[in-house]
Amino acid sequence: MRSIINYLKEIIFGVWSLLKGMKVTGSYFFRPSTIVTQKYPSNRKDLVMFDRFKGEVVMPHNEKNEHKCTGCGICELNCPNGTIEIISKTIITEDGKKKKAIDKHIYRLSMCTFCGLCVKTCPSNALAFSQKFEHAVFNRALLIKTLNKPGSQLMKGVE
Amino acid sequence: MEEKEKIATPDELQEYFINMGPQHPSTHGVLRLLVSLKGEMVQSVQPHVGYIHSGIEKMCESITYPQIIHLTDRMDYLSAHINNEAVCLNVEKALEVDIPDRIKVIRTIMSELTRIQSHQLWWASFGMDLGGLTCFFYGLRDREKVLDIFEETCGGRMIVSYSCPGGLMYDIHPNFQKRVKDFIKYFRKILPEYDQLLSGNVIFHERSKGIGKLTKEDAISFGITGPSGRASGFSCDVRKHEPYSAYDRVHFNEVLLTEGDTFSRYIARIEEMRESMNIIEQLIDNIPEGPFTVKMKPVIKLPEGEYYQRVETARGELGVFVISDGNKNPYRVKFRSPNFCNLSVLDHISRGFKIADLVAIGGSLDLIIPDIDR
Ligand code: SF4
Ligand code: SF4
DSSP: OHHHHHHHHHHHHHHHHHHHHHHHHHHHHTOGGGTOOOOTTTTOTTOOOOTTOOOEEEOOOOTTSEEOOOOOOHHHHHOTTSOEEEEEEEEEOTTSOEEEEEEEEEEEGGGOOOOOHHHHHOTTOOOEEEOOOOOOOSOGGGGEEEOSOTTOEEOTTOO | OOOOOOOOOGGGOOEEEEEEOSEEGGGTEEOEEEEEEETTEEEEEEEEOOTTOOOHHHHHTTSOHHHHHHHHTTTSGGGHHHHHHHHHHHHHHHHTOOOOHHHHHHHHHHHHHHHHHHHHHHHHHHHHHTTOHHHHHHHHHHHHHHHHHHHHHHSOSSOOOOEETTEESSOOOTTHHHHHHHHHHHHHHHHHHHIIIIITOHHHHHHHTTSSOOOHHHHHHHTOOHHHHHTTTOOOOHHHHSOOTTGGGSOOOOOOOSOOSHHHHHHHHHHHHHHHHHHHHHHHTTOOOSOSBOOOOSSOOOOSEEEEEEEEETTEEEEEEEEEOSSSSOSEEEEEOHHHHHHHTHHHHHTTSBHHHHHHHHHHHTOOHHHHHO
16 A cells, blocks of 8 residues: 555656646746847847957057057967967168067967967057957968058057 | 577676767767676776877976966866966965955856856756756856856856966956846746756656765765765865865855765755855955956966965866976976866766666766866
């Protein structure tokens, strides 16, 4: 007798526990907005990423095509995996002195681990993260980028 | 006359091997389990590790201390911030820097958020392993809220790299406190749903109660830490026994259970989420003012010697052991990763159970494979 009662109890408890779970899932049928996280890619147009999101490393230029990179090479030194390569050149300033300046700031997106050390340690704040995250390309060579734009110059007043 | 087919009794069954993995959904990564079976019964389990060995310990020897941080993100990627913190604490201990309260409190909040999101993902995938696909959607939905907090403050979602020796990479985002409070309010409401969906489910009970029992003695001798160890009654919470960061100023219970089976490992994690929320609630309203980073030398060199720091990740005790010869690179770095030790007990506790139970047992240990292989 005992065992039969227990058996029945178990069945009733089992069905009850299943119903309880069904209640949760069922209730979401009537409020679907609480279960959706992001409708990517259909919300692509108005998708705003957080401003600190580490998409890729960029070098902001102002409207006169000037950047702040002095070519000191600290970012290259701090990068843990050789993502950054600084190629510098010697220029002659207006008062006739020779000076080292940046020729190319090469950034290999395919190797970057987004540690943020380059952006943090740059003494003249020349680097920043952009919020772009759609990086897929068909050719690997496209992931090697030159961060300083062609013909760009060092901003006045940055040493 | 037809010959009757003879059905073998269990004693006459031949032992045979099957490979579970390296690509098996229930191993959550590239782990290969060589399972020896008799009929459906597991005779032994031999884990074969190393499929995604990335040589992190060796790599650490050739890079500087701030650069090590981003590698530790990739070991136990669900406890990324706690791994970062472990290395930072070790470096700070070696250099004897005083860390301001603000940094300690923020680090603690981040650690607990990390723990919550890790357990959420574990709950999601554990439910899925046992056939409850709904859990996966709900768990990931709630985890998204924590990841948004991370993304806003740290810039990364999983791979946060937020701590650095001497403090934090950036200060918290102005929205941080509000978002965390909103999340706690939201998640306190949602957590009972987890119980209704899975914790009370009869099928789940049948599949987890009494399965994979681990005694306290075995937990200690195998070095099982984290929720898996505490479910067997082994009091091993580093946050309690050796408080670091701001854990000495918060009140929380160490979740200790006695059963040691799959179900109690499950309950331990669910309860830990509640405790984590308690910790965050105690801290979030009184983050002290102050700097978010201490000025460190541009090139960090540890004095010659050996340094060890333990922290409690979402899966157990992570130990970071650094030998320094006074250079800017460490001489040797050793990570005592919780998952490696937790994996070692799999053979012991799954013997004599069915192969389907192996999935449940493995899921309840919450293994992260890159942390095993490092
Ligand atoms: S980006 Fe910054 S750190 Fe790198 S070379 Fe230019 S100035 Fe130096
Ligand atoms: S984010 Fe890190 S890995 Fe990427 S370029 Fe900067 S320093 Fe190198």
